[in-house]
Amino acid sequence: xxxxxxxxxxxxxxxxxxxxxxxxxxxxxxxxxxxxxxxxxxxxxxxxxxxxxxxxxxxxxxxxxxxxxxxxxxxxxxxx
Amino acid sequence: xxxxxxxxxxxxxxxxxxxxxxxxxxxxxxxxxxxxxxxxxxxxxxxxxxxxxxxxxxxxxxxxxxxxxxxxxxxxxxxxxxxxxxxxxxxxxxxxxxxxxxxxxxxxxxxxxxxxxxxxxxxxxxxxxxxxxxxxxxxxxxxxxxxxxxxxxxxxxxxxxxxxxxxxxxxxxxxxxxxxxxxxxxxxxxxxxxxxxxxxxxxxxxxxxxxxxxxxxxxxxxxxxxxxxxxxxxxxxxxxxxxxxxxxxxxxxxxxxxxxxxxxxxxxxxxxxxxxxxxxxxxxxxxxxxxxxxxxxxxxxxxxxxxxxxxxxxxxxxxxx
Numbered sequence: 001x002x003x004x005x006x007x008x009x010x011x012x013x014x015x016x017x018x019x020x021x022x023x024x025x026x027x028x029x030x031x032x033x034x035x036x037x038x039x040x041x042x043x044x045x046x047x048x049x050x051x052x053x054x055x056x057x058x059x060x061x062x063x064x065x066x067x068x069x070x071x072x073x074x075x076x077x078x079x080x
Numbered sequence: 081x082x083x084x085x086x087x088x089x090x091x092x093x094x095x096x097x098x099x100x101x102x103x104x105x106x107x108x109x110x111x112x113x114x115x116x117x118x119x120x121x122x123x124x125x126x127x128x129x130x131x132x133x134x135x136x137x138x139x140x141x142x143x144x145x146x147x148x149x150x151x152x153x154x155x156x157x158x159x160x161x162x163x164x165x166x167x168x169x170x171x172x173x174x175x176x177x178x179x180x181x182x183x184x185x186x187x188x189x190x191x192x193x194x195x196x197x198x199x200x201x202x203x204x205x206x207x208x209x210x211x212x213x214x215x216x217x218x219x220x221x222x223x224x225x226x227x228x229x230x231x232x233x234x235x236x237x238x239x240x241x242x243x244x245x246x247x248x249x250x251x252x253x254x255x256x257x258x259x260x261x262x263x264x265x266x267x268x269x270x271x272x273x274x275x276x277x278x279x280x281x282x283x284x285x286x287x288x289x290x291x292x293x294x295x296x297x298x299x300x301x302x303x304x305x306x307x308x309x310x311x312x313x314x315x316x317x318x319x320x321x322x323x324x325x326x327x328x329x330x331x332x333x334x335x336x337x338x339x340x341x342x343x344x345x346x347x348x349x350x351x352x353x354x355x356x357x358x359x360x361x362x363x364x365x366x367x368x369x370x371x372x373x374x375x376x377x378x379x380x381x382x383x384x385x386x387x388x389x390x391x392x393x394x395x396x397x398x399x400x401x
Binding site: 009011014015018019020021022023049051052053054057073074075076 | 106107108109111112238241244245288290296299365366368369372374375376377380
């Protein structure tokens with residue numbers, strides 16, 4: 001397997017790459033408890049769009065098995 | 081672009097799977113900007129007395145620039161309101177007055193003078209009660225005093241989980257309170273602006289922006305921001321991993337000595353409750369580069385978000401932004 005050299009972070013390259021991005025509007029439709037928020041939370045997590053302290057704040061909470069993250073809690077922050 | 085080349089039929093031309101091919105691509109920042117301008121104009125056309133909450137931070141700076149663009153070459157058709165707790169950094173206050181002057185906007189400043197005179201501070205009280213008096217109560221009083229029916233705020237959905245599902249038009253009852261279970265559907269770019277007398281809405285034109293979008297926009301548009309965002313040697317109280325800026329004498333613990341630390345603020349709030357971070361980022365490109373490497377959210381160093389479980393939601397229900 002070929003190894004690729006990791007080039008140092010270049011802000012110009014980063015900004016040029018960002019300028020080529022457009023927006024993704026993502027909708028989920030479903031009934032209560034079908035998993036709409038879980039799906040969105042999982043996508044946020046997998047795309048590294050959430051920070052460590054945000055993940056830490058939901059660990060051990062929610063309705064999933066012990067040791068698993070309840071991804072819905074990333075956006076379902078409301079107490080009630 | 082993914083391109084499929086046919087091996088079996090050498091005459092077939094390559095097929096692009098990209099539905100946007102041939103259309104000019106608009107960068108995500110321009111799309112976000114267009115959405116925000118639409119929201120600002122909708123509110124101005126539908127409400128009688130809108131106001132923009134101007135908190136002096138980076139999000140407010142972006143929102144102010146968008147307000148200028150939305151109505152250019154006319155003036156900004158609503159006043160700016162700053163709720164001053166008396167604990168903002170002095171650089172913020174100087175910047176606020178200069179910005180209001182340079183954009184030619186009317187600036188209203190509201191302070192809960194009764195609570196300030198009574199010596200309210202986050203150490204004498206707890207942070208929850210301090211915020212309640214100096215921010216939430218002051219804001220509700222100001223909105224009521226001026227009879228504003230729509231108030232723009234710079235909150236973003238990526239900031240905090242109680243803001244993640246917030247509407248663009250967020251309804252408040254006649255007491256200024258928020259019921260997250262009683263909000264209206266928002267389909268596409270259609271916003272329902274009907275309210276009864278005494279009710280009001282909070283409007284969040286930056287809902288869909290991320291912290292990174294805000295910084296890139298500030299960089300591209302050359303938007304002025306408070307110097308506290310840029311790293312330089314500043315006196316700080318060092319507490320474990322945390323840095324507390326020295327602005328108010330009462331935050332010092334017995335025998336505590338300040339140290340000079342190259343640091344900056346990632347998010348601006350009241351000086352006793354806003355931690356700084358160690359940083360070398362003294363330019364916008366360096367701040368953006370630093371942001372790419374961050375593993376903690378910008379509100380991790382805001383004491384008031386963590387004073388109890390669900391604390392932002394509780395503050396919001398009472399009327400906090």
